[in-house]
Amino acid sequence: MSTLTIHALDAVVEKRIRNKAKREGRSLNQTLKELLAVSVGVGQSAVADHRADFSEFCGIWSAQESHEFKAATSDLEVVDQDDWQ
Numbered sequence: 001m002s003t004l005t006i007h008a009l010d011a012v013v014e015k016r017i018r019n020k021a022k023r024e025g026r027s028l029n030q031t032l033k034e035l036l037a038v039s040v041g042v043g044q045s046a047v048a049d050h051r052a053d054f055s056e057f058c059g060i061w062s063a064q065e066s067h068e069f070k071a072a073t074s075d076l077e078v079v080d081q082d083d084w085q
Helices: 011-024 028-039 051-057 063-077
Strands: none
Touching: 011 028
């Protein structure tokens, strides 16, 4: 493994990295390596899947509410060709 040096790190960025390390009970080095790995797409999950976070809201409308919503927003499906000229 190689060693990298970062010069003139923004104070706010440094503080947030240090706070993250402290909050997670990890060393600054471990935290930095994880942040870098995730940012280049080789760490845990570079893109988190939050669909499960909203599952409680899925399917809670009645058929009538769904129909009313579709009727109220149907004009949003019409494309005005003049807007694309």
